[in-house]
Amino acid sequence: MESDDSNFFVFEGLDGVGKSTVAEAFADEINAVYLESPGPGISKIREYVDRDEHSKQTQFLMYTASNSAVSDQVNSHLSNGEDVVLDRYYPTTVVYNEIDENEEPGRWYELIDEFDFTEPDQMFYLHTDRETRIERKTGRNQEGSTGKDADVLGPQRAEEEYEKAVEAFDMTRIEAVDGVQNVVDRLLNEADIV
Secondary structure: OOOOOOOEEEEEEOOOOOHHHHHHHHHHHHOOEEEEOOOHHHHHHHHHHOOOOOOHHHHHHHHHHHHHHHHHHHHHHHHOOOOEEEEOOHHHHHHHHHOOOOOOOOHHHHHHOOOOOOOOOEEEEEEOOHHHHHHHHHHHHOOOOOHHHHHHHOOOHHHHHHHHHHHHOOOEEEEOOOOHHHHHHHHHHHOOOO
């Protein structure tokens, strides 16, 4: 479902890009409801399912169920005439399942199409260089972190896979390097707001 009177924007990006900060600021700027995926209710099962002992299929299904639940939430807000900004959605599920897929590349893109999620009006992919992301991510948690802490960002392959997802999901790429308000201003220029 899509609403003719409300806007639904999704923000995607790698850890440390500033996605959540920018998405919240953008939501404030357009007076929208801000949601995160996966939602807080899934945190306990997420810890369990993300263990290495579980298959990619198990993880995919859990995150897809989370996407479905947040899709229902989004639908409810749109039905009430509210704009919605969502931090992560089904592209994240696809990207992180594709990273380790050696046998059938593209499999998770095909599978996600089988589900009926509320479609965003626009998806933004926030991007910045790896060094900046490491600095932002490690700076949040500890002083004096170095490049050795690159593993806090997850696999390098995630960036490559997100580049594929930008095209596959028709995302608008935004460089997120020069301060939150500047990024929000660029987003406002790029956003198709009704």
